[in-house]
Amino acid sequence: MADLEFDPTSHPHRRYNPLTGEHVLVSPHRMKRPWQGQTEPPQPTALPRYDPKCYLCPGNTRAGGEQNAAYTQTFVFQNDYAAVLPPPGPAAPPPAHPLLTTQPVEGSCDVICFHPRHDLTLAQLEVKDIEVVISEWAGIYERRGTQEGIEYVQIFENKGAMMGCSNPHPHGQTWSLSQIPTLPAKELANMKQYAASNESTSDAPKGPSGRPCLLCEYAHYEVSLAQEEGRVVYKNEHWVGLVPWWAVWPFEILMLPYKRHIPSIQELTAEEKTAWADCLSHITKRYDNLFQCSFAYSMGIHQRPVPLRAGQSADEENVAHLHLHFAPPLLRSASIRKFLVGFELMAEPQRDLTAEQAAKRLRDLSDVHYLAAGTQA
């Protein structure tokens, strides 16, 4: 076999993720056979527009006793069972052993209802409604991120019973913390390292001080490829959604602005926000259309840890480049999921379907949500 030419669609290989410094093992030879997944869509469960027992619906009372506002767009409240408590907290004790260190964490956990309707998701919202969600995210990032003692704001959405999220009401969360968590800290360190030790020969946008930005370079390369060669699922004037080269989840998506270097949500123009809402709408619709179900995923926004403080001058955290990760577990149908277990948990993530194959499947889907298509027919 040593004389054969390497073929990424048939030879097992590893791909490197420069954001995390980790690898994924790809076994495309197991995908050579024609598509064999189950494709029967399950009957969609009809949800009510308003559920009197939902703790997120407008006007309802939550378990803690508080009443939700009769909101008509988005609605934000502090999580009644927050994973962290507001600062200031007690200082760390000296460790009992150098290998057993403790770092106190303070902060706040917020819940964001995306829309008053119980039965809709981002995939079914109008672009203008998604723009309202983006404005709410921007507001929380600025409000929480400028509070004393807060060093990081993580905006995320966890969607679907398969992800342990039992309430279908469209909502996300924000955890604002006194420390930068493991994964964004790792990404930020790798972005800094990239900016410091690489020279760009492309005409991609540049990061702070004219240094190359890992994500500007990567997105620029992806959008420059002929569509059928690449991993782009959808792009508009400012934003692109693609299956990254190093994707771990079968239909993982990386979504980011590619026309200029944008460290955080705070720096988006109105036009860039609308383009983001459009990109979110297109990607989430294709997700739902893939297996004709409300597609489960975890989504997270990575950006500058917190906004630049008043009186601060631009610092090195501007190497951050605003982006979203979508990690969906579904593999072959509305009920067949990928498990990250065994070798993957103990050694290295692994996939059969290549990123290119996944991108093509998502790209080839309709832009019209399958439930809307049903009612139009």
Place this chain on the structure above:
Amino acid sequence: MADLEFDPTSHPHRRYNPLTGEHVLVSPHRMKRPWQGQTEPPQPTALPRYDPKCYLCPGNTRAGGEQNAAYTQTFVFQNDYAAVLPPPGPAAPPPAHPLLTTQPVEGSCDVICFHPRHDLTLAQLEVKDIEVVISEWAGIYERRGTQEGIEYVQIFENKGAMMGCSNPHPHGQTWSLSQIPTLPAKELANMKQYAASNESTSDAPKGPSGRPCLLCEYAHYEVSLAQEEGRVVYKNEHWVGLVPWWAVWPFEILMLPYKRHIPSIQELTAEEKTAWADCLSHITKRYDNLFQCSFAYSMGIHQRPVPLRAGQSADEENVAHLHLHFAPPLLRSASIRKFLVGFELMAEPQRDLTAEQAAKRLRDLSDVHYLAAGTQA
């Protein structure tokens, strides 16, 4: 709150994992209430001792057409749908872009049946039967790990439908690869770093060249604590099973020999192998007893990547210290699991139950398997 004394059983904090260099967020204030989990055990499904449709039972024919031996102890065969192909493979092409690198991977995937009985698991096997499994692991490590082109042997077990493992027949796998995967590479790098940059003031065993070993130091500290203060679940003369300080999974276990520095399974004495089998038996029994079910988990063995080659002298990979990780998803009952999603997937793992609380719950359980206790009653 700044004047309060820090209390690890009530104040949110982060713990550092020196093996991976990552953190876990602990929210013990959410556990203050008395134990509220569901505790009704499900009816155990009675499995047959032999299942004519099981592709792992003795004498049965597998999907690929091959017939299993009529084995009476353990049985090993090459996985019919291996994630990698045997060496040599083609060389890597130059990357299309520096951010999109490809590394070919070669190797073999083996399946190990632990026992001919379809209805037993490690928790129900006799210690002498587990010793046979350990010998089989040692044999595969030596056989695969000395093959040309193999640089790493990962032994693991993935158990339970909840982990995507549909066949209850007791079995594990071994993937032997041309590269060291992400997680063991990271652990090995941190072990080397620890040996190089620390001085030991304890009387823990020492690693190569008399340098301190991260895991010798850690295990030595844990076994020296008074039982009620610590995280030890079970220990015998040579091995200990404990919930590590930095555990991510609710009932995660780290199992390792603590009396001397042991880089790999190859270097265990007969007595140490028996002690390991005893420790495996005790821990897996307690797992099953916790929620009175066949406890699902992924287990992985980390050690020297491959045996020392003939003619090689001891090299720096002897800083590795043989250990096992158990990652079980169950949280509060036989059906309530932890999901690693949302913030945990996008930022940092999080847990409510502390490692100390988990260790105490496991420690307080009976040593007699609940199914055997039932038949004895």
